[in-house]
Every structure is written in C-alpha cells, then in structure tokens.
Amino acid sequence: MRAWLVTTFINGECLVEVQGGAHLSGGIFDLSQLGLTDREGVVKITPTWVHHDVKVDDYGPNIPAELQWQMAEARIGMTLVHYDRDVLDQCIGEAMGGGADASLALGFQAGTLAPAGQTFGRFKPMFASGNHYIRLFLSSAATNFPWRFLSCVLEGPPLEIPLSTRRSHVRLSWRAIPYTTVQLMSGGSLSSGGLLIDGIVFTSGKEISSSGVVLWDHQDL
Amino acid sequence: MARDYQINGEVMVQVKGKVGSAIAALTNLGLTDRDGIVTITPNFIHEGIPVDAWGDASPEEQFFLAGVNVSMTLVHFDQDVIEECIKLSQAGAAAIGTLPRAGARMGGGAVRFAAGNNYIGLNLTSPVQSKPWRFYFARLTNPPFTWPIGTRRSHVSLNWEVVPYTVDPWNAGAGALGTVYFDRTLDT
Numbered sequence: 165m166r167a168w169l170v171t172t173f174i175n176g177e178c179l180v181e182v183q184g185g186a187h188l189s190g191g192i193f194d195l196s197q198l199g200l201t202d203r204e205g206v207v208k209i210t211p212t213w214v215h216h217d218v219k220v221d222d223y224g225p226n227i228p229a230e231l232q233w234q235m236a237e238a239r240i241g242m243t244l245v246h247y248d249r250d251v252l253d254q255c256i257g258e259a260m261g262g263g264a265d266a267s268l269a270l271g272f273q274a275g276t277l278a279p280a281g282q283t284f285g286r287f288k289p290m291f292a293s294g295n296h297y298i299r300l301f302l303s304s305a306a307t308n309f310p311w312r313f314l315s316c317v318l319e320g321p322p323l324e325i326p327l328s329t330r331r332s333h334v335r336l337s338w339r340a341i342p343y344t345t346v347q348l349m350s351g352g353s354l355s356s357g358g359l360l361i362d363g364i365v366f367t368s369g370k371e372i373s374s375s376g377v378v379l380w381d382h383q384d385l
Numbered sequence: 386m387a388r389d390y391q392i393n394g395e396v397m398v399q400v401k402g403k404v405g406s407a408i409a410a411l412t413n414l415g416l417t418d419r420d421g422i423v424t425i426t427p428n429f430i431h432e433g434i435p436v437d438a439w440g441d442a443s444p445e446e447q448f449f450l451a452g453v454n455v456s457m458t459l460v461h462f463d464q465d466v467i468e469e470c471i472k473l474s475q476a477g478a479a480a481i482g483t484l485p486r487a488g489a490r491m492g493g494g495a496v497r498f499a500a501g502n503n504y505i506g507l508n509l510t511s512p513v514q515s516k517p518w519r520f521y522f523a524r525l526t527n528p529p530f531t532w533p534i535g536t537r538r539s540h541v542s543l544n545w546e547v548v549p550y551t552v553d554p555w556n557a558g559a560g561a562l563g564t565v566y567f568d569r570t571l572d573t
Contacts, residue, residue, distance in 0.1 A: 172434060172445060177560040200554055246554055305558035329488030 176306020178207050180242060181385065182251065183301070184258055186293040192254045193291070195301070195385060199247025202333055207302055209311065211238040211379075236379060240300060240313060240338040241322075245331060252334065255298055258284075259318035262296040284317060287346050297343055301385050313380045315343035342377040346370045394513025396423050398457060400470060401506040401572045403477075403498050407469040411508065411572050414470070415462025418540055423509055425518065426454040450561055453520060453547035455507060458540050467530070467541065470505055474525035477503040491524060492550045504550055508571045520567045522550035 180199055184192040201207055213236050217228035244252075253274040261278025288295040297315040304310040316338045324335040348370055352361035359365070398415055402408040417423055429451045433443025459467075472478045476489035493501035504522035511517040526546035533539055549566040556562065 174447070177555070177558070179555050179558070197555070303558065305560070329486070331488075 174306065175304050175309065177303075179303040179305075180207070180244065181301040181303065182255060183291065183299045184254065184297075185288075185291055185295045187262075188254055188258075192251055192298070196251045197248060198251050198255065199244035199334075202243050202245035204243065207240060207242045209238060209240050209302075211236055235342060235374060237342070238313065238340040238379060239319070240302075240316070240340065242336050242338075244334045244336065247334060255318050256323070258296045258298055259320065262294075285315070285343050285345075289345050290315065290343075298338075300338055300340065303385075310382055310384060311380055312383050312385075313338065313340040314378055316340045340379060342374065342379045344372060344374075344377045347373055392513055393511050393516070395510075397510040397512075398423070398459065399508040399510065399571070400466065401498065401508070402469065402473050403495075403502050404500055406473060408466060408473075408505070409498070411506075412466055413463060414466045415459035415541075418458050418460035420458065423455065423457040425509075426456070428452045428454060450549055451566070452549065453567060454526070455509075455520065455523065455545040455547065456543065457545075458542045460538060460540050462541060467543075470525060470543075471529065473503045473505055474529060477501075492522070492552070494552055496552055497521060504548075506572050507545055507547070510571065516569055517571045518567060518569065519571055520545070520547040521565060523547045 178201060179197060180201070181195055182192050182198050183195045186193050214234040216232045216234050218230040218232055219225070219227075220229045223229045256274040257276075260274065260276070261282045262284070284296045286294055290297060290299060297317060300311075300313040300316045302311040302313075319337045319339050322335050322337050326332050326334075352359045355365055357365040358367035396417055397413055398417070399411050400408050400414045401411045430449040431446045432449050434445045434447060435441075436444050468481045472481055476485045476491050477493075478485050491503050493503065495501035497504070497506070504524060507518075507520040507523035509518040523545045526544050529544060531542045533541075547566060549561060549564050551561070551564055554560065556564070
C-alpha cells in the first residue's frame, strides 16, 4: 500500500507570470513577471467540471443513471499588490480581443476594441503571432508544485483597478479554457472528397479533438 | 559564550540616511539620559493554522516575519539631526513641519541610502561590550516623539519602528529568506 503524505500544505510565495503571442515581441512574448498577491487576495483556483445527466425513465425524473463528461474550464482569481502595470496592460489588451498584431497591422492597446466577433486563438498554436491567449504560470518556490494554465484570458468583471493614495490592490480573474489547434486526423481512408472516418468525409483531413487537451499541468516554466 | 553581567556601556545613537540628506554620512544623533535608556523590543509575527479538529487552538503556527520597536530618551542631542529624521520619517518631507503627498512611499523602490529611500539606518554603539546594534530600515513611529520645552533641559523621547524593507519581495523566489533587518555591525 502506498504511503500517502498527508500534511498541511503551504504553497509559499506565489509569483504570477505570463507569456503571450509573438505579436507581443518585446513585451510578454517573453515570459514576464505579472506580480505578487497581497495577503487576503491569495491566488484561488476554481475548476469547473461540466457533467451532463443521462436519464432513463426507470430512474425517475431527477437522478441520472449515468453521467457524461462534457469538458472543463477553470477560473483563477487573484489580487495583486506588487505588480507590473505594463505587463497587466498587455494582458488587458489581449483580453479585449487582441493586442498589437503584426499580421493584421492592428496595433490595439489596452482600452482599444478589436473587431466584434474576433476569435482569440484563430486556431494558431500558442505563442504564435495573432494568438491572443496567455499562458499563466503560478510559481511554487517553497514546495515545487507550480501550476501552469496553458490558455487563458482575463475576464471582466471582475477586473478592478482601484486608484487612490493607498497601494492599489488589482483584482483579477482569469479564465482558462482547453484551447487547441486543428489537428491532422489519423485513421480512416482516403476518399474522393477527403478523409473518410466512420462514414463521414472530412474534406480538410483535420478536426478539433478534445481528447488529451491539457487545461493545466504542474510543469516548471 | 559565557555567563556574566551584561553591561553595554554608554550608547551613542547614530543615524544615516539617503544620499542628499543632511545625514547622508553616519551622524551622531545624541546620548540618552539616565532614566530613558534605549529599549529594544522585537515584534515577532506568528499566525496560527486553525484546524477544526483542534477546536480554537492552533496545532501549528507560521512565522510571518518580524519588526522591532526602539525607544529612547535623549538628553544631549543634535536638534538639526532630529529634524532631519523627522523629515525622512514623513517620506522625505521638503521641510520640517511640511507634509509630502498622502500615500508617499517610504522606501520608494530604492535600495538602502539611495535617493528616494527615506528609511534611516539606526546605529547604537557599544563601546564597552562591543555588541552594537544596527537597524537597517528605521523610521520614527507613533507617537514619533515627545519634546518637552521649558526652562529645564529637554528630554526628547523618540520611538522608532524597524521594518524588513526590501526592493523586490520576490527576491528571486526566496521571498524574505535571508533578508537582514538588524545586525551587530555599525554603519560606516
């Protein structure tokens, strides 16, 4: 029998770091320190599972006989007290549909709106120019159990930036989704219209596959 | 180490401030009177970790750093040096009795003794015992001073607070680990 380690868990100091797309070269395209939390606004990670009920008449109207897994997302809340305003500004710009994007010759800054309907990832890989998702790193210097959320955007609200003579506590909430790019499909057989799998012809030979998409892990930076 | 009576000897209180201040060099602040000897009071900050199974008692505690209070009553002192300490303790006020902006920072993100850092290096000599005290980041606290004025000699009482100031609390991942807030070597 495995001996599990049951102990009081103390993460220790948590430095929040971010990394974005190549269009932010000179900015957060390089791994950048966003900031440190205050004592009360410690980082809080809240995963959300989506389970759908599979009901059968014999079980009555309320209790499912089976559940289906329908993916997950996570929210990461934090209140920063020692942070880099320029890094935060770039994160805000990305959350408003995209910061400066060389490929579209659009130089959106925080406060300037991207076109309505613009997607964030555009099926580009993470850190590619034009992909506006941000990778979020939560360090764990004391216990070496860091968190890495692979594809995030800042939510608003809550995004609160108090301005006063006292130190500013910036309240942030990140949304991490299981973003992935379009992948080449495997298996099936070539047909005149494309790739034939389970009776369906995929003309591009590509699809989005949810299996194995990483929402977070505990890898080092 | 040896057990013995501990006699510090005469204490000269010395201060050193940021470059450009009137106390940019180590400066004599003053001597204490007989009754108002220097008193050093460390403040350790501990926080319990409550566990429901232990009721209202904490089965473990965490140490959350520390500060120090230093109080003294000076009878033979330099009035100009005290006034400079008062200005620096008000985040670098332009003149005695003049306020800076509300919310002005004490350390200003600057290293010790650099322009913008208003903390004061507080030094207590130990000519007999050779165990001096040096507090790295001190400021006058509340009440910062009491200053009797009369026909008799003035005994000025000063209260100092020592904080573990640092420019970058991240400290390359080490946090407060290794931060010095006092030692037993005088400034030069």
